[in-house]
Amino acid sequence: MLACRIFSVLLTSISLVLLLMALITDYWIVASDAISFMHSGLWKVCRDGNCFVPNITYDYIIATRAFLIMASLTALTAVIVLVASFMPYNCGVLDKPLNASVAAIIAGLFNLTALAVFTAESWQKNVNPKIQVTFQWSFYLGWAAFPMLLLAGIFSLVAHLCSLRSGYNV
Template identity: 55%
Template sequence: MLTCRILSLLMACVSLICLLMALVTDYWLVVYGGKDIAHSGLWKTCIAGRCFAPTAPYDYIVATRAFLILASLAALASSVSLSASFTQCTLYNVRGSFIGSITAFAAGLCTLIAVAVYVAESWENSDSSIQQTYEWSFYLAWAAFPMLLMAGIFSLLLHLRSPAPGYGNI
């Protein structure tokens, strides 16, 4: 059971770091064209070495930001509750491993929605001389998704296999 507890906490913390890195960096999409290279993220776009924040971002960018922020908050809650599961503390007969499992699954769902919205709306290339590729910030968000699922599974296994809190354990 200690292995499940450690693995779930490790996966939740690493996925939180991946989500935060993906959220703040600006290498989601890189465009190679003629003479210039441009890269963009959720907060700013850089073209030929000059970066700017769009005054009115597209709706899919706003939706991706919102779901990644929600995913980051849920992953933080999962990490905190899984850290608390190392103690024998229960809150209203609910253990930290169960709360960690629920919040990890919620973070995974929010991450999946954010990345799916970004993929569905960002790929518009009508010019054949321009090459667009997803870059490492995008892949960090994708990498967080299976880690959050594994953190949820490990903490759910921990919750199901540990004895129920009650007076008999005192």
């Protein structure tokens, strides 16, 4: 199933880029009122064009960072293993599409954990009705990577199962 492996490489690579963009950008939450505009990410906060690193980092931000970093590293591992699956050498008992499938699904679960923690802690945190607080594009990039990682894991698993059924290992 060459098509499944190619599609899995594409999905995993795109989701890795989305994860890294979500991790480094600072448009996770935007708050605005009639006077000022503020946006924040996992690393810094910007208010009216002036950006700074906050003195106090909340535990949920640290957990979100940690799980997104683990998701990115696991997704990178999946990409490397998937690219290696196109090379003719044998890894013994380890099947490359199966390993990539496991890595992609674990990366998706790390990603889900990070975004669930952030969403749960940020949801309706605003108590002032004059300030509008919304999730923004960095946050949504992280959520977009989640189903792509799961699909990449599924396609890689299908490639593994089809190679077993056809009687050869790739």
